[in-house]
Amino acid sequence: MISLVIDIVLLLFLVVMAFAILRMHHLLAVAMLFGLYSLLVAGVFTVLDAPDVAFTEAAVGTGISTVLMLATLAATRSTHERRRKGVAWMPLCICIATGALLIYGIHNMPNLGDPTAPQHTEVAKRFIESGQAETGVPNLVTAVLASYRGFDTLGEVTVVFTAGIGVMLLLVRREKPRIRGEQHDAK
């Protein structure tokens, strides 16, 4: 019960943060708020018994992606977004419709933390019962990540690697920068 209360309070803080990110026009402030938002998300993960995910999020969200956002702002020399008046009605309608559909879908889901829910009774049960005996690793997250779903993780590592190559291809400067318009006849 107490963990549910902490969970709900943290999630409400997150909603406030997300709303502040939406309303803020100063982009540096958006970057800082986003760092705080990630730290709170890491807190929620801890409450939800996922310490592995929590400190990945703490290191990635609060550290690396905030620094990347600040670096982008510095490289593009932008501090403010242009102010827009009013509400964008079309996106708002789409969001309300999507949200309503999601809530309708959630209606039949088992309660939070129900041990008899279908997701806990099939494959997860086997991981918990025989994971340590089969892999010799008590941390089941590591066992599933590296052994049971090793092929999946190989794909994920390749995606990270490819993203690194993509950033290098886009941003590493090997020659003098060309002005727009000359790009087409240069090659």
Place this chain on the structure above:
Amino acid sequence: MTQNSILRTIAKFLLPIILLYAFYVQFHGDYSPGGGFQAGVIFSSAFLLYALVFGLDAAAKVMPDWVLSTVACLGVLLYAGTGIAGMVFGGEFLNYSTLASEPVAGQHLGIILIELGVGLTVASVMLIIFFTFARRIRTQ
């Protein structure tokens, strides 16, 4: 590079602790929360702090570009190579049971190896991304 002596002192004090923690998370990840992904991002955040406080040139001296790109490739190769080693010893791709005489010991060895591969790739790719962005700021 910042001249603020408080920042420089604290950064010097914190760096070895963050790096040691990254290694702990990497190699103790079988028994406590942790693993390659987490260790990789923690390791790279230590160098990120170093670069922010002592400047890009100092950080590039410690971690040259060719080291980063080589290590990023090595990580993926170590991962896939462990999978192929399983095939060479008579199992399926990424089945580590054949790597040692006992299936469980083989699984454990395989998990340690591929977590190391994940950690190497994630840490170096995060640093490559950060250095690439940071250099972009300076050249403008």
Place this chain on the structure above:
Amino acid sequence: MTDYILGHINYWIIVLLMMIGLYTMMSMPNLVKKMAGMSVFQTGVILLYISLGKVEGGTAPIIDDGYVLYANPLPQVLMLTAIVVGVATTALGFALIVRIKEAYGTLEEDEIAAMDDSE
């Protein structure tokens, strides 16, 4: 009824969070703001998965003699990799933003579209 609300309020707030992210992504013309909205949406999805893995009275999925109930490790594994892959792809998006700014001189989507149309 109270049981139903207490069991589902977590999911409702997460859906609200996702929708705020989606709205930021769709309505804001600034590209950096769009990326921030996308990240909020992404953390919403990750939170939904992680809360599916929660078991009442359970503990983190690390086998120890003192415990019998553990959280579901599978969603945690999937989301752990999703976070790291997410930051790598976000970095790729930021790299594209830097190039767009160099080519067009602005980060506002409607100005970029207007420039493309006038060509």
